[in-house]
Amino acid sequence: DQQVKQNSPSLSVQEGRISILNCDYTNSMFDYFLWYKKYPAEGPTFLISISSIKDKNEDGRFTVFLNKSAKHLSLHIVPSQPGDSAVYFCAARGTQGGSEKLVFGKGTKLTVNP
């Protein structure tokens, strides 16, 4: 039973265009959602987060939108750059029982073409 789903295994966009990565979740108890970026042979790197009480958070070229009623969030990257090519993971944190564990989706591989 996957609590965090990234239904698109891959996405390809042109440099300068917008990249939109999507994520769905099933557990209403998640309090924070985080996006991580991963290059091959490296650990995931934190990118941006959003609290469950917000609907938007922006940091430079990266914006995350949260639609709680639809249990859906998306990461927008604009303008996309070739260096953004990586695997992006959506993660959710639930603090039930005092745990800080993150639940990850399977990831979306983004390719930005020059």
Next chain:
Amino acid sequence: GAGVSQTPSNKVTEKGKYVELRCDPISGHTALYWYRQSLGQGPEFLIYFQGTGAADDSGLPNDRFFAVRPEGSVSTLKIQRTERGDSAVYLCASSSLAGGPREQFFGPGTRLTVL
């Protein structure tokens, strides 16, 4: 060091052997986590330490897996009687638990291959 470090970076072992994987968290981070990532999957939670104690070990798949953090800093993940299905990248992360998102900072991982 500035980031989370993990050793070894690669470990090849034979089925049935015992392995230890080490994690050095960011200095001062009280929380430490172990995740496992299989091919084509996202990281999967194994265990979470708050200081020296395991606050949540619900992700450990069975009793062959064990982790310690005796002094509240370095942690070791121990796997007994390894099986081929244990092959994966084992990721360690740490966090200061400060701020709202309390983001976790990941190390580069240890790639474990069980032959």
